[in-house]
Structures are given as structure tokens and as C-alpha cells.
Amino acid sequence: MRRPRVLAFIDPWSPDPAELPAIQAHLRGLGAELGVVTKRGTWLVTPDDPPARLAEAPEADRSFEVADGATLVEALAAAGDAMRTPAPMTFTRREWALTSIAAGFSLALFGCKGKPHEDKPAPAPPPVVKAPMPPEYDIVLSVNGSDRKLKVEARVSLLDALRERLGLTGTKKGCDHGQCGACTVHFGERRIKSCMQLAVMSQGMKITTIEGLAQGDTLHPMQAAFVAHDGFQCGYCTPGQIMSAVAMLAEGHAKTDDEVREMMSGNLCRCGAYPNIIAAIQAARKGAA
């Protein structure tokens, strides 16, 4: 199923690399993609890809037009507010050269800055309904030896705080439900799943991520062992595997291959690099012994 699509009518407009990040940020917030219809052509912008030129206007769930003098980003922000209100609001559209727009597209236009038609009374402006902002909390996280101050909502996971706020993207998001282990970090001495841990509950404990494991340019022995034994294919699970394996050796409950398999059961590898992962861990264990 495709994501919701919003259509914007604006003229003139052409893709601008400087404007693109802001547009895509709004689209991510809305969980939507955007069709931009101008008199000279149509583009499709998604949250992740550069604008693609389309032959005709695509079907859309909502649409709005951008008033003269307003930018697409401003209009998108206002449209976002309107889309979050429960009831759809219909605006009278202004004159527009519609001949290029494909048949089948609904013209029940929905927008934010439309000019009312001359001989009809202007509709009342839509009430601006904004949900109250969720409370934010000032927290300090001790990550890889330094204290990092953050302001977060209570629902932010430690994983998201590390990745999205502190830029520590070595820790990976796989399932986001505590099952795959890609998000494994050390919380004090313990290995935990950072997706199941709320950031607000993570203060006062030393957190170590994969970025904090090496000493300068010298890899941690477990990292070196994973390289030497080719303990990965795509590499997405690898930071979690390594963090988990380092803590597992410190715990001291696994020696045989079977015990290592059992004690690494919280880290999944969809490539199936398990034999090499076991070999790497056993090499590191014997080197450490």
C-alpha cells in the first residue's frame, strides 16, 4: 500500500536542492509523499528520494494550492496542521489551468491559502486545532565517556536518542521490539536492547555504544576478530553482535560453541553468518583467556 499522497499546486516552481531537506522533513512528519503540479510540469517528492519528473499529475488523497508569494515549505507546514485536524475542509479553488491534469483526479480541493471565488462568500477560516505538545524532559546521558545533555519526550527510546539526537548511528534499529538485538548497547556492564529502554530512564548509567569500543584507531579484540573471521555479510546486525559478544565474555557463562549459540540467541543475523560469528567470538574468547 502506498503512503498517503498530497498534491500541491504552485507556479512557478522547480526542484531546488536547498529547499529539498525542509520539504522532506515535513513529508517525514506527515508520513506522506508530495506531488508538485506546476504549469510547466509535475514532480513527485518522497521523504527519501530526490524529486522525480512525472508525465501527468498523480492521484492524490489531499491537495492544496500555494498562494502567490508563499513558498512550498510554508504551505506544506500549514497543510500539515490542517491535515492533523479531524474533519476535512473544502476550499473554493482559485482559477487554475487544469487542462494538463489527468482525468480521474478528484478536484475536491483541500488547502490552506486558497483565494475565495469572487461571487461566493468566503468560507470561514478553518479552526487551527493543535494538539498540546507532549511534555519534554531535560536529561543527561553518559555515552562513551562524555555527558550529553538532551531534551526529550518520555516516549523517546534510548536507541532513538543515540541515533537521531546524538548522531551515534552505529547502533542499529532492526525490529524495534526487543527481538533482533541490532540495537544492543552496554548499560553499565550489562548488555541491553536500547529499543526497549526509554531515554528518560537511562540517566546516571554509563552507556557504551559500538562507537565507544575501539581505543582510537585500535580495534577492540572482538571487532578485530569479526574482521579476521568474516563474521558478517551485510553488516547490519554486526554492531549489536559485537556489543553482545563483548558483554557475553565478561559475563563468563559461555565456553562451548553451543553455549555461545545459546547466549547469543538475542542477536539475529538474517544473512546467516552464524558460523563465522561463532568462530570470531571463540577466537576473541581464547585470545582474552
Add this chain to the structure above:
Amino acid sequence: MEPFGYIAAADEKMAIDEAPRGTFIAGGTNMVDYMRLGVIKPTTLIDVSRLPLTNIEAAGDGVKIGALVRNSDLAYHPLIQQKYPVLAEALLSGASPQIRNMATTGGNILQRTRCPYFRDMHYAQCNKRQPGSGCAAIGGFNRSHAVLGGSPACIATNPSDMNVAMAALDATVHVHGPSGERDIAFVDFHTLPGDHPEVETVLQPGELITYVTLPAVTGKQHYLKVRDRASFAFALASAAVVLDVQGGTIHGARVALGGVGTKPWRAKEAEAALVGQAPSPAVFAKAADAALAGAKGQPTNAFKIELAKRTLVRALTEVSK
């Protein structure tokens, strides 16, 4: 995840005082999962994870376990390894090392079911989530569901391994609430679904689990778990057994089953069939039949009746060697 407020409880009193405003959270492994799925939507979380309830200590002949003791700390503690190996085995058969490092004793007792219809908000029918909406599991995909203790309203299993051992060991749950402290026998702590599967325990609003005590037990202990994978999977059937054999006769028996009951399932009928007998395959089979006598299978989980019997027989055989 829906937004919510957050309060860090400084002490037990503050946690209990704040309880009417929100929901307790400790390890978070179950709560955060279900909040992210949209199954539970607390307005405020009351963080009890920093309360000083993390001790494991001898208490009389038994042991006292703080509600915030992590599953891994409990499983590897010398007192538990020596005196309650069935509990250590049960804990180590559950989840993964990372989850066991986070999950707490109190939280594990309150672990919610893994019923896929309870977890998946796309299903409108779930009496546990939405009382009165119906049960999609009855007549649906119910391979993981209960054969003991179900009702026309719900057949979801209690998924915890730890709880099965706690039931067999006659644990007592100690709680602290607005009207003071009280003790609850573990076997009475969880309730059967009946007409109200949304009610899962006898905990009253605002009550916080503070610690669990285990009495001294005599006999050999074992937890056997049967599941779809060798590791990191919930039980299809499991058995926690304690068998005290003296002079060729079973003097005492404790039997609890997991993966097959709507609550941690203490099988007193099986115990009655064992005590006074000499251990033998025939006696174990009789005990297993007694334990599952009231079982009711669904089209895709009836195999669990036989599976649970064999699991129990094998566990009993193991401890009578």
C-alpha cells in the same frame, strides 16, 4: 508511540501516591513493546526502576527476592542456583540475555500474554484489550493458546517461564498499596479469564509488588521447556517439578505447567497422583493424565494436551533418576 508523561518515583510512598495518575514501569521490556504496538496507552509512566528493591537475601529457611531484581541476577545468584535450580532453569529458558538483563521479577510476574490477536491492533476482537469485543483466537489461529483454564471469552496463555517455577515453589507475592501492605499466595495472584479476561491478577489499583518470598523446599527440581526453536521462543508446553523421593516412595511432589494454561498452572491433581507412589513410568503417566484431565483443545492447539503430558512425564523422569 502515543505521548505520555513521566514521573521518576523517589521512594515507594511516592510511587503509590502517584499511582492514580499513571502506570508503573520498571524493566520496560513488556511495557515498551506493548506501548509501541498501541495495545496499552498509559497517560503517565511512574518509573519505579530506581527504588531499592534489588536485594536477594536468605529469609528464614527460604529466600526474599526484591521486585526489581533483574532476571539475570536472580538466575545466577548462588542462593537460587543452590536451593531453587528450577527457578534458575526457568529464568534462563526465557527471552534472551539482553532481555533478562532488563526484565525485573515484579514485571515478569505481570507479563502480558503473547496472544497474536491481543498484540495486533488490526483485530477488533479481543476481550482482554477491549472488553466485550469477542475473542478472535477461539475459532482462529490458536496454536499458541491455552488448553487449561480457558473460557468462552479468552484462551490466551500466561507466557512467563519464571511464573511456572514460582507457582511450583509456592511463592508469596508481597505488595504495598494505598491501604498498606499485604501478602498474596502466588497461586492466587493470577486470575482465570472467566467473563473478565481484562482482569489478570488480584492486584488492586495503586498496589506495587515489592518483593517475593520462597519457602524452603525438599526434593530434586527441574524445569523443562518445549518450544518451536531451541532458544528465544515462548513455551508450547513446559513443566516445573519438585520431587522428594525417600526410600523408593514419593513423599512430596510439586508440579506446575506453562504454555498451556491461562494462568501459571499449578497441577495439584498430578501431585495427589504422585505422593505415596513409587516413581515409575506408569505413575508419571497417571499424574500427567490427572494434570490434563480438564483440558479443552481448540482445532489448532489440541496437540498441546498430549505434548504437555509428555513434557511432564519427561520432567518427572529426569528428577527421579
